[in-house]
Amino acid sequence: MFGYNIGVDNPQDGQRPLTEPTPLSPLVKLTPVTEAETSVPRLRMWPVGWSLAGAMAAALIAVVGLLTTALWIADFPQIRQDGVVTAGTLFELLKLVFAVVAGIGGVAALVVAYRRQRVAEHTNELAVFAHRLAYAADVRAEVSKGLAEAADERAKIETDRNGIRLLNERFAKASEQLGSEKAAIRLAGVYAMAGLADDWTSEKQTCVDVLCAYLRMPYTPPSTVQIHEESNEEDVRNFLAAKQEREVRHTVIRVIRDHLRGGLDHPTSWRGLNFDFTAATFDGGDFSEAAFSGGEVSFERASFVSDEASFARATFSDGRVNFNNARLVGGKVSFAEASFSGGAVTFHGARFRRGEVSFVSANFNAGMVSFDASRLTAGSISFSKAKFRGGQVRFDFAVFDGTKATFTQADFAGSDVSFVKASLNAGSLDFGQSTLRGGVLTFGKATFDGSLLDFRLAQVTGGAVAFGGAKFQAGSINFGMSQFRRGKAYFNAATFSGSRVAFTAATLSGGRLSFEKARFAGGLVSFSRATLSGAEVSFKLASYEGGKVSFKEADLSHAPLIDSQPNGVPPIGMTIPDGATSGLTTEAAGDDASAAPGAVPES
CATH class of the missing domain: 1.20.5 (Single alpha-helices involved in coiled-coils or other helix-helix interfaces)
Structure with missing residues (x-):
């Protein structure tokens, strides 16, 4: 009888290494043994x-x-025998x-x-x-x-x-379905690819990339396909095919949105992934309540045409969403009640033509939204009732052509809103009933040409509105019935030529209103019925070349700081109520004239 000794190759136990490792485990060793080593010892004894x-x-x-x-x-x-035993x-x-x-x-x-x-x-x-x-x-x-x-x-x-073989087969099948000529099969492919992304954690991003790539494919919206009674059969087929493709694309958007609504710990959540919609065409689509956190989302060069693309109540945090060079033509993009915290949402170089962009009741907390170098033409953009808590909103170098921009009832607390070198042409910018508490609203070197800038009933408390170096060419700026409490308004080095700036019935309590180094070459700056209580109003080094500054019926606690004539007469073009000229001064302005918020260096 023969067998094998079984042992474990572990020199630390003081056991001699055995040979012949088994095919199943490199730690198992086998050695042949004799019959004597495998038999039970026997006790061999007689009874x-x-x-x-x-x-x-x-x-x-x-x-x-x-x-x-x-x-x-x-x-x-011989043994002697004796009959007597002694x-x-x-x-x-x-x-x-x-x-x-x-x-x-x-x-x-x-x-x-x-x-x-x-x-x-x-x-x-x-x-x-x-x-x-x-x-x-x-x-x-x-x-x-x-x-x-x-x-x-x-x-x-x-x-x-x-499993991987099966997942690869599913991926190939879903990709094949997405490339089908039949819309129903493409719809099945969308759901198949989304289901595969949920099951295939290691390749979730790849599956999402395929769905995003589908949206980047060339697309002709049905709204651009014209059919009528005289349309031929091919035109009708094209129109129906475009409508079917629209449904497939909107399904892709809904699938992505639904996966962005779950929490980060949800097994089917796609939050934190990257989404590339570069140059995609959107004729509507619903991203409402989606949460874009971490990762990067790109709508660069995307086109929004007709219908509404909704990001209502969406959340943008700790990531980057890029709408740079996007195009909005006749459509609508809504960010109503959206929340921006951390991260950045950029619209650099975007073009909005006859479109509508809504940030109504949106919340901005320490994030950045930038429309730098964007162009808005004959459309509208609204930030009504939006709340700004820290962070930045920038329209630097933006161009508004006949556009209505609205910030009515917006609440600014410690935020910076910038329109540096922006151009407003024949449109309107409405900050009516807005509240500025801390922070700065800057229009440094902006150009207003035939546009309306409305601050009626606005309240500025501790913050600043700065128009340093701005140019007002026709149009009007209305601060009627606005209130400045320790707030500041700077028009330093601004140029007024044909515009009307009205502080009618406005109230300035403390703070500062400065037109230092301003140039009045036409138009009117009016403080009619305004109340300036404890506020410092300065026109030092201002020049008057045909424009007018009027304090008619204004209530002045003390005279404005101006460079008067040697005989104490106000400069030509400035009207000051009788009895308010005693404080006129010929002193030069200090260095703070050019250092006020909103002043932009000539370089």
């Missing part, structure tokens, strides 16, 4: 009776042999009997002691064998465990291999 009888017989034979030898040596002498003889016989009995007992004791020794040795052999069996059982258990783990690992690898 006790036979053992005693044998021992007695052997002793008797030994005694007889010794006696015979002794007699032979003595040449077998006491001495009897005593000798008794000693002989006792000696024989003692010998028999000694033999029996030797037999018993020998048997006991053999039993003890056998017991020890059994203990050793039992220990070997226990060790072998432990090793066998470890081997079985290792084999089971190896089998499980092999099964897992096989399962994963089969």
